[in-house]
Amino acid sequence: MLQLILQALTKKTQQWVECVTEVKQIFSSKMVLRALVLCLAYSGLGKPIVVPQAGHKKVRMGDSVTLSCALTKPMEVLQVTWQKDSEESHDNIATYSETNGFKIQKPYEDRLNFTTLELNKTSITFWDTRMDDSGCYKCLFNIFPSGPLSGNTCLSVFGLNASVHHNISEDHLIVICNANGLPEPTITWNNLFNSTPTQKTVKHKNGIVSITSKLKIYNIQSISAQDLICRVSNTNETFELPVKIKGEEGSSLLWLVVIVVLLAVIIVLILIMLFWRKILCKRT
Template identity: 30%
Template sequence: AMLSVAPASPPASVQVMNRKVQSVQAGGNVTFSCRSVTKEDVIQVTWQKETDGAEDNIATYSTLNGQKIAKAYASHVSFAHSQLQASAISLHGVTLHDEGCYKCIFNTFPLGAVTGRMCLKVYAISDPKVETKLILSPDKAEDSEKMVEMSCSATGKPAPKITWHLPSILQQKPREYHMKFSNQTVTVISNFTHTHSKILQEYPITCMIQHPSLNVTLVVPTDSLEQGPDSSVAPAIPIAVGVLLPLTFLLLLSCLLHHRLRHLRDPERNPAWPCWVGLPFLRVLQQS
């Protein structure tokens, strides 16, 4: 006799409603959404995060118990949608620790659990800056030319890319340094030195920082270079004049008061001429 074989029913599955891999900048928000496409009864929906090879429970939803969020996640995780056939959670103020893969698990009866999986990449960028400063020439000779150090830096995850836009007469290869931190961020510093000259002020020099969450072009500041290495000498003249003039006035005033007092005490021996009358050029004026 021929044995009839019933066609196998399609396997239960879960449809991930968002992209399988999402990217978000640190501090932003992200939502994960899943939908069960099985005809079986769903008893409970559970959200988990894969952590060091294990699964960490984030939240659950069931008709009997409603929404439940684990204490470790309650401060920045909420349900965006909660039904037995469809579920979504949102992460608020994402940090670098939120990076990883997540699971939505639909516990069905009688087939058991069906799972959807999605991952999150978190980007971070901070402190993009460019600066210049005058430094001494390596030979440290008194008559040696001043050097200008230009530095461009940023901290991010992944490591930011730094490129310089230089005029053709300044083409050179900058030095680049990388410092890695325990939170997976990397500080990149790119710098070079050049002889201090007007070229640095006449031609625009820019630093471009490229990152998945930020592309910015920074213009090298030249304010600190316009004064030049001898800028400290220029203010000396107005400062000296500003100090000497009041001192001269006070000296003449005290001299006048002193002679006035002497004249009042003994008019015959102390004529009422102020002290500067004794100066040669004033004697000539008196005689004329």
């Protein structure tokens, strides 16, 4: 296939050569074949196109990742804009122009920056990726006088977040375990105490799956500090979240006893002082 493309390139005008030269300078050897195909499709029309460095990138939550795009031929670009696709619109996250410099929008301003400040090619880097960074991004070149050209690249952040909390009422205990992850997580309990958990699963557009498992236990007295554990896992990670109940109750009870004893001692001391003061007054 590469040989056929090269044969076709030799039959075309100087635009083919310019396209291939520009592509080889920007991208690694693994990306050259893809870029050559794009040159073959578009350069004959005399129009530049936007080539993303990668169509889809994967990164572990908390790590850094760079997204890049470039034009196949130099153009008079007024501004470069990065947008994140949402369900209803394209939200600007970063812009760069020679006139106004660069601007990072909230909530990305503390963890994202331009790492290539040029108008014909652009790169942004996430320094601390989060689960909600997953999604597709558009690099948009505003060209004078022809108008905007854009390319798309997608990002998948894999990882696992989990939390557990509980609420004690008069006759039962409610424990809720939450997990957000990519790939899809699972939630299990080490002990159900004759109860049946209810589970809710939500699959988000960006690929992240949220799971909530709710456990309602009536035999509270049978649960000790380490008897109830929520286990959250996916193909990459596993968490164990203990539900500590007795320890919390014991700690609260201990503080209550200490406070009551201190108040009693203070009251006794005050009464003794008043008693001795009364005796001294009678003697004088």
